[in-house]
Amino acid sequence: MANEIPIRNIYYMLSYVYDVLKEGDNVHLSNEEFDNIYDLFGKILVNGLNLLIKRGFNREYICVSDELPVLRGKIAVNDTLKRQSFILGKLSCEYDELSPNVLFNQIIKASIITLINYKELDKQIKEQLIYINRYFQEIEVIRLQKSHFSRIRYHRNNRFYKLIIDICELIYDEVLVASQKGETIFKDFIRDNRMAALYExxxxxxxxxxxxxxxxxxxxxxxxxxxxxxxxxxxxxxxxxxxxxxxxxxxxxxxxxxxxxxxxxxxxxxxxxxxxxxxxxxxxxxxxxxxxxxxxxxxxxxxxxxxxxxxxxxxxxxxxxxxxxxxxxxxxxxxxxxxxxxxxx
Structure with missing residues (x-):
């Protein structure tokens, strides 16, 4: 029964739940064999992130504070006086910068690291994730929380993130504990409530x-x-x-x-x-x-x-x-x- 569900069938179930799996520009994994559900999640991320990298990361304007030799944005007067930046010919400035260091990409980076630290993950998938993680060097490492997913808002220009973020949330929900050695341990996906929700x-x-x-x-x-x-x-x-x-x-x-x-x-x-x-x-x-x-x-x-x-x-x-x-x-x-x-x- 449930504890013997072929991973391939879980892929088909995911295909209906997350309809984007069926899109021509996304992942088709029904002919591949996986040893566990997390290999499947990892492969979906690998394929989806390769497409994301080609398309380009979602970028948003974020407020940046920096000491600069020329004025950019507006002067942070209190910081300039406090640090006495003007003595060195600099100003404390605050300005908006279009950056990929946004919540979408922070969630993905945290999820990549979680899977990389999973000892049972397929070696080839792990190597692919390590390589992909190089593209996230500008992205801040965050301590992922459930509330991060509820803050995500989709629109026409970022909807291609939805499958990837949904898989990241599945991964987050399955993490049981991270040991001091950084090794990730997962719950039993097929036996827990996530499988019941997927079934429905x-x-x-x-x-x-x-x-x-x-x-x-x-x-x-x-x-x-x-x-x-x-x-x-x-x-x-x-x-x-x-x-x-x-x-x-x-x-x-x-x-x-x-x-x-x-x-x-x-x-x-x-x-x-x-x-x-x-x-x-x-x-x-x-x-x-x-x-x-x-x-x-x-x-x-x-x-x-x-x-x-x-x-x-x-x-x-x-x-x-x-x-x-x-x-x-x-x-x-x-x-x-x-x-x-x-x-x-």
Whole structure:
């Protein structure tokens, strides 16, 4: 199951989540073999950064303070008097300079260094990153924080950075600890929450791309609250944020992608395995609170563990499907299974 997902399939999943992987001027790695997910991240960075270097770094105006023999920008009067720069025939000046030493490139440099310090990284990829890092000599080394990524703003002239920054954020989220020797240690990407988020976004974006005649979206459903009642603590109600909704004029299918190690559980010794009750309650609540007028159904999609599941129930006239998706198989089988799951809509 999940701990045996071929790296190639993770590449395809990333391709749908970060659609820029499919662009002609970016990376195509589906035919390459990787020993671990970080080799894949490293290779994506290598290919993306080689293109970035050819295109040119994003530059922004930054304020520079310097002592100069001629006036540039404006005089920093207090600094000039404090340092007595005028005795040496200089002025403390402040001026704006177009520089590549900006947050985009600082994030990338920090991520390159993180991967270089990863002992398990493929030797060739590491050498390529070391070579690329020479182009970042002007870039300040920062101690990367999660807040740095939220400060990034994209526009038409820097959108080509998006894939690279997204990969850098994935790398940042996976760093477990950096030892005193500078060696990087990563979490287990395939077992942690990042893979669960990737699984959900992959299925959503797969259907957005592959189902052109069907509305594919991820709405928030509102609780069907009684209008004539004064609700106390209304703000504490949980948000019903759906994973995937497939919809046409007549039918709506609400899908919840559950990246669990097991879709079936044993609650008490001696009992047979049962579906996880909370997941069924959740999808049933989504159906009941959907305002769609036509036929409504729900579906839980788990990755395959021991056996494949293909269940269907009708509860109070509403169908609920439970299906599995085998990620440890050829990509063509994954593609076909997802199309088969959506065929009924």
């Amino acid at each position: 976004k992959f299925i959503l974006n797969f259907y957005k791309k592959e189902l052109s005649s069907i509305l594919v979206y991820s709405p928030i459903f509102q609780w069907e609250k009684d209008a004539d009642f004064e609700h106390i603590g209304e703000s504490f109600l949980p948000v019903m944020r759906t994973d995937i909704v497939l919809q046409n004029e007549k039918r709506q299918l609400i899908i919840d992608a559950k990246y669990y190690t097991n879709a079936l559980q044993i609650r008490n010794v001696g009992e047979t395995k049962k579906l996880i009750s909370g997941n069924l309650y959740q999808i049933y609540t989504y159906i009941n609170n959907s305002t769609f007028i036509g036929e409504k159904a729900g579906m839980l999609i788990y990755p395959v563990v021991d056996t494949e599941l293909d269940f269907v129930y009708s509860i109070q006239g509403k169908k609920i499907y439970v299906k599995t998706l085998n990620l440890n198989t050829r990509w063509e089988n994954i593609y076909g299974r997802l199309k088969e799951i959506a065929a009924g809509i």
